[in-house]
Amino acid sequence: xxxxxxxxxxxxxxxxxHGGQYFIFVKLVTACGITGYGEIYNATFGPxxxxxxxxxxxxRQFAGEDPHHIERLWHKTYGAGYTQRPDVTVMGVLSGLxxxxxxxxxxxxxxxxxxxxxxxxxxxxxxxxxLYPADGDVYPDxxxxxxxxxxxxxxxxxxxxxxxxxxxxxxxxxxxxxxxxGHQPSLDDLDRSEAFCRVIREAVGTKADLLFGTHxxxxxxxxxxxxxxxxxxxxxxxxxxMPPEMPEQMAEVARYTSIPVATGxxxxxxxxxxxxxxxxxASILQMNLGRVGGLLEAKKIAAMAExxxxxxxxxxxxxxLVALANIQIATCSPxxxxxxxxxxxxxxxxxLLNTPIRWQDGYVVPSDEPGLGHELNEDVARAHPYEGTxxxxxxxxxxxxxx
Numbered sequence: 391x392x393x394x395x396x397x398x399x400x401x402x403x404x405x406x407x408h409g410g411q412y413f414i415f416v417k418l419v420t421a422c423g424i425t426g427y428g429e430i431y432n433a434t435f436g437p438x439x440x441x442x443x444x445x446x447x448x449x450r451q452f453a454g455e456d457p458h459h460i461e462r463l464w465h466k467t468y469g470a471g472y473t474q475r476p477d478v479t480v481m482g483v484l485s486g487l488x489x490x491x492x493x494x495x496x497x498x499x500x501x502x503x504x505x506x507x508x509x510x511x512x513x514x515x516x517x518x519x520x521l522y523p524a525d526g527d528v529y530p531d532x533x534x535x536x537x538x539x540x541x542x543x544x545x546x547x548x549x550x551x552x553x554x555x556x557x558x559x560x561x562x563x564x565x566x567x568x569x570x571x572g573h574q575p576s577l578d579d580l581d582r583s584e585a586f587c588r589v590i591r592e593a594v595g596t597k598a599d600l601l602f603g604t605h606x607x608x609x610x611x612x613x614x615x616x617x618x619x620x621x622x623x624x625x626x627x628x629x630x631x632m633p634p635e636m637p638e639q640m641a642e643v644a645r646y647t648s649i650p651v652a653t654g655x656x657x658x659x660x661x662x663x664x665x666x667x668x669x670x671x672a673s674i675l676q677m678n679l680g681r682v683g684g685l686l687e688a689k690k691i692a693a694m695a696e697x698x699x700x701x702x703x704x705x706x707x708x709x710x711l712v713a714l715a716n717i718q719i720a721t722c723s724p725x726x727x728x729x730x731x732x733x734x735x736x737x738x739x740x741x742l743l744n745t746p747i748r749w750q751d752g753y754v755v756p757s758d759e760p761g762l763g764h765e766l767n768e769d770v771a772r773a774h775p776y777e778g779t780x781x782x783x784x785x786x787x788x789x790x791x792x793x
Contacts, residue, residue, distance in 0.1 A: 391498065393491075394498035395419040395453055398441035399768075401709070401742070402776035403789050406526035408732045409739070410783060412437050412776040413709030415766060416444050418490040420457065427713035427766045428489030431680030431784035432482035435790050444483050448784070454703055457491035460686050464488065468659075481658035481683045488684030496761035503715075503761060504722040513712040514753040515720050517731040518558035518601060521547045523684050526714075538563060541585040552598050554715035555752035558626060559594070562603030564616065565627055568786040571605075572632050574612040576790075580619055583781040587623035599626035601706035602649075606633040606656070607790075610642050617647035626728075627652040627674050627703075644671055652676055655705040659683050664690045667698045674727060688715075694724040701727035707783070710739045713747060714762040721756045729754055741770050 399415040414430040414437050432440045467484045468474060477663050480719040496503045504510055523530055523543050530536040537543045541563070548559045565579040575583070587600055594600075602625045607614065613631035620628065628649040632640045634656045636747045644651040652674035657663055666672050675695050677688050692702050702723055702783045704716035713735065720726045731749065732739055740746035744765040748755040757763030 391424070391456055391458070392421045393418055393448075393452050393457055394421040396445055396452075397550060397658045398444055399771045400437045400441050400776045402774045402778065403709070404738060404774065406522070406528050408522060408528060409706070409708055410736070410779060411780050412782060413488065413742075414440055414444075415709070415711060415771060416486045416490055417766070417768075418448070418452070418457070418487065418494065420494060420753050423495050426457070426490035426493030426497070426761065427711055428486035428493065429679050429680045429709050429715070430482045430486035431708045431712055432479055433784075434479050436779070437776055440479070440483065443479070444486060447483050448487060452487055457494045460488060460491060460684070463491065464684065464686065470569055476657075476662050478656070478658050478681065485680050485682060485684045488686070489679065489711065492685050492718070493761035494713075502721075502756070502758060502761050502763055503685060503718040504756065507685065507718070508532065508722040510721055510756070511724050512721050512726060512756075514750075514755050515717065515726065515729045516557065517729040517749065517752065517754050518560055518599075519556055519731055519733050519768060521551070521559055521561045522733065523547070524550070527689065539582065540583070541589040544586055545589045548590050548598065549593050550654045552594050553749075554734065556598060557752050558599040558601055559590070560601035560603050560629075560730075561590070562605065562629075564604045564607060566786045566790055567605035567607045568787045568788065568790050571607045571792070572609040573607065573617050573790045574609060574610065575607075580616060583616060584619040587620050591623045600624075601629065603629040604631055606630045608632055610639050613643045614646045617643065617649055621648055625649050629676070630655070637666045640666075641672035644673070649661055650674055652703060655707070659684070660687060660690050660694065662663075664694060667694055675700055675702050677702065678706055678708070678712065679719060680706040680712035685715055685719055688719045689723070692719065692725060695724045701725045703727045704729055706730040706732060708774040710735065710742050710747065710764075711762065711766065713726045713739070717747070717756050718755055722728040742767055753773055762790075
C-alpha cells in the first residue's frame, strides 16, 4: 500500500462559529484507492498557507510511503530541516497527515483506529461543553451583560446544558488574555470568577462538575490568589493557570491548590508533556489530536500519564475530524477522564460528516465503523470555503488593564 495523492480543504465555519473561524482538512488517497481524512489544528499562520505546508510535507515525506509506517513518517517529518524539536506548526501539519493515515489503516483492516491502538476500554465517553451564549453569538458585545461576564446568565445556560444530559460545564470568566501574560488578576477578575463558581454551583448543585478555564493568564502568585477564591466550590479543574512555557512554575500552583490543574492545548509532542509530568505541573492532560503530533503520539502521552497517575481530557476547539481522533484515543485509554465536545456535535459539525457523532445523555458513543468512524462530507466542505483573513484564534494585543 502506498500513499499517492493529497487534497486540502480550508472550510469557513459559519455563524455562530463554535470551534473557530475555519477548519483545515486533509484527504489522503492510496494507490489502491483507500481514502483517509485528517484535520490540522494550527492558529499560527493563515489557513491557506498551512494547507500549502501540508501539501509540501506530503510530497517531501509521505508520498510513495506505506501509511502503516507511522513511526517512520513521524520521525522523517519531525527531523526534517535539521529540527528535531517540538514545533507547533510542523506538529499541526503532521497531526493532520498522521490522522489521515490512521483512517486509511483502519479502513484497510476493517477496524476502528482504537481497536488497533490497544482496543476498546470505554463503551461510552463522558463529555462536557463550554457555556456558549443562549442566542448562539460567540462574540457578544463585551460592554453588555452576556454569558461570559454575567454569572446569572451563565448559570441559566449551565442549567440548560444539564437538562440535556451534560454532567460537566466549562467557563472562563477571569478577564481578557493578552500577548503580555502572565499578569495579576484584578480585584474585579477575582470577584467575577468567584461569583461564576458560586452562582453556577448553586444552580446545578452536584449534578455537574465545574471546569474553570483560563488561557495561561496569570503569574504564579496571581494564579494562587485566584485558586484560593475558587476552592470552596470544588471545581474539577483549574485549566492552564499560567502561560505554557514554564511547567516548573505551573507546578508551584499545582502544589498550592487542592483543585486539579489541567493543561496541554498549546503543547505538542511527548517531549513537552513529559516536562509537565516530571515537574507535576498538572494531573489532567488536555492534548489536542490535531496539534499534539497525531494519534500514536497521543497514545504515548496517555501511557506516560498513566504511569504518573494523571488522566487525559482531549481538547477541542476546532473541527469534527479532530473530534473523531479525540474519540479514538479516549476510547482506548484507561486513564481517560472526560472529552470536550462542541455542544452536542450538532449543527455544522454534524453537516460536515456523513453521519453525525453519536451524543447521548451526556456521553459520546464511539462509532464501530473502520478508521476514524465517519467520512468527511466533501460536498459540504467545498460549499463553505474560507475567504477571510483572520487567524483561528488570537490574543488581546494590549496589556491587561490594572484595577
